[in-house]
Amino acid sequence: MIFKKAVTATPDIRMCFQKGLKALGGNSRKISLADNSKCEGSLDIDNCTRTLYPQSNRWDYCFCYRNEIYFVEVHTANTTEVSTVIRKLQWLKDWLNHQAPELNKLKASSRxxxxxxxxxxxxIPATSKQFRTVVQAGIKPIPALKLP
Known part of the structure; x- marks a missing residue:
């Protein structure tokens, strides 16, 4: 259980591991996995780090599937929220580099x-500045995530 070991090795989230997609609660319906038995577990990053980083734009979730970690933000997809999600992504990348290096090592590389x-x-209209921003950031919103 490489994911669980990475979680327990990270002080900020040490006690937050959940089996399957349980940490995503109702948002787990937005994730479709070809083989649910290959989901090692999940983590509610936002709730687990809320007291440590109360003023930050925290990322929502991550889960481990086929020994790779995927990071998921379930958020309103309109032009006024683009900058917020970009800030959340930057927070996540900084947090992974500085506070969660064991999780960072396991982030998905196959996709x-x-x-x-x-x-x-x-x-988010395709002709808007915000659309260009999300495309450049590589984080264009999708209705659901399906993994083979």
């Missing part, structure tokens, strides 16, 4: 590790 899953409809 993109970071996903913005829209909590409702998509409302």
């Amino acid at each position: 993109h590790p970071f996903y913005w899953i829209q909590s409702s409809k998509f409302n």
